[in-house]
Amino acid sequence: MPKRTALIMATLFAVNPALAADPHREHVHASPYAGEKSHEIKSLSQADVDELLRGGGWGLAKAAELNGMPGPSHVLDMASELSLSAEQVERTRKIRDAMRREAKTIGERFVAKEAALETRFRAGDIAEPELKTRVAEIESIRAELRTAHLSAHIEMTRVLSAEQVRRYATLRGYR
Template sequence: MHSILVAILAFSFISSAPAETAHPAEEQARPIERQLSPDEMTDIRAGHGRAMSLAAEINGYPGPDLVLGLSDALGLDDEQKREVEEIAAEMQTEAGELRARLAQQEAALDRAFADQTITPEGLSAAILEINRTQAQIRTAYLRHHIATAAVLDPAQRARYAELRGYSSPARQARL
C-alpha cells in the first residue's frame, strides 16, 4: 500500500510539472525592456509618476494630473484650474526630458553588456548616472505635487484625500 501511495504522489508531481519554458536568452530578447519591469517601462514611456510620488500623494500633496481629473468634484475655480494646468504642463515637460535621458542611459547600459564592452568602472559610472536621473525624475514629480497642494485650500485637499481613499482620521488631522 505504501508503494502505491508513493507512486501516485510521484505521478502527480510529474503530471503537474509546468510545460517546458523558453530558453532564458529567448525570454530576454528585448534590449532595454529586459532591464526594467513592464510597469517601469510603461511609466517611463507614458510619463506617469506612480510610485515615485506616493509619499506625497498619500500625505496630502496631490498630483496635478489627478487634481485636474477631479477638478469638478474638488470645486476648483478658473484660476486654480489654470494654475494646476500650468503645473501639470511644467511637470510633463521636465519629467519627459528626464525620462528620455533615462531611456538613453538604459539603452547605453544594455549596449555595453550586449557588445561585451562593459567594465566594472563603466558599470559603476552608468549606474550612478541612471540613479541620478531617476532621482531627478522623482524630485520633479514631488516638487510639482508640492506646488499643486499650495494651489488648493484645506477643504479641497481633504476632499481630494477622501476621493482617492486616503481619508483616515490621522491623515486628515495632518492636512
C-alpha cells in the same frame, strides 16, 4: 523514528506525494523574468518606456501622494468633484504641464542611459569601473525625475484648500 513522527510523515506523503519524491532530482527554477528576454531594454518594460517618454509619473511621487499632497494630473481629473475655481484649474494646469515637460526631458535621458547600459551588457565586456559610472549616472537622472514629480505635488498644496486636499484623499481611496 518515533511512532508519532512516522504517522505525520506518512500522512504528509499521502496528501502530497511530491514530498516523498527523490530530493536529489532536478528542480525547475524558472525566473519571473523569463518572459522579459525580448524587451529592447531588459530593465524596462515597454509600458515603463512609454510612461517615461510621455512624462508620466511612473509611481515616483508615492511619498507625496500617500502623505496628503495631491498630484496635479489627478487634481485636474477630479476638478468638478473638488470644486476647483477657474484660477485653481489654470494654476494646476501650469504645474502639470511644467512637470510633464521636465519629466519628459529627463525621462528621455533616463531611457537613453538605460539603453546604453543594455548595449554594454549585450556586448558582454562591461567592466566594474564603467558599470559603476553608468549606474551612478542612471540613478542621478532617476533622482532628478523623482524630484520633478514630487515637487509638483508640493506645489499643489499651495493651490488647494485643506478641504479640497481632504476631498482628494477620500476620492483617491486614502481615507
